[in-house]
Amino acid sequence: MFKRGTNEIKNMLTSKVKKIFKSAKKSLQKMGFKIVFHEEKCIGCGACSAVCPDNWELNGDKAQPKVTELTEKGCNADAQDICPTGAIEIVEE
Numbered sequence: 001m002f003k004r005g006t007n008e009i010k011n012m013l014t015s016k017v018k019k020i021f022k023s024a025k026k027s028l029q030k031m032g033f034k035i036v037f038h039e040e041k042c043i044g045c046g047a048c049s050a051v052c053p054d055n056w057e058l059n060g061d062k063a064q065p066k067v068t069e070l071t072e073k074g075c076n077a078d079a080q081d082i083c084p085t086g087a088i089e090i091v092e093e
């Protein structure tokens with residue numbers, strides 16, 4: 001009735017489950033956020049560096065992020081909210 005033995009089926013399922021977990025793990029590792037900074041919109045008001053000094057600083061008359069690849073939005077979300085010109089955009093990756 002069964003062409004394949006129990007162990008063979010078990011091994012096949014184990015292999016498939018491992019592949020699914022490996023794929024899911026890779027997807028989870030990719031998840032994060034990216035700051036897209038529209039420098040041309042920046043008026044240098046400094047609000048972003050005031051609410052998120054860990055990642056935002058003024059450089060001359062423009063702000064700039066220290067890092068743009070994020071695992072969490074953190075205070076960057078506050079910087080995005082407070083920016084009066086919409087220069088800060090955070091997108092999911």
Ligand code: SF4
Nearest residue numbers: 042043045046048083
């Ligand atoms: S809050 Fe916006 S406009 Fe103000 S310095 Fe930061 S990025 Fe520039």
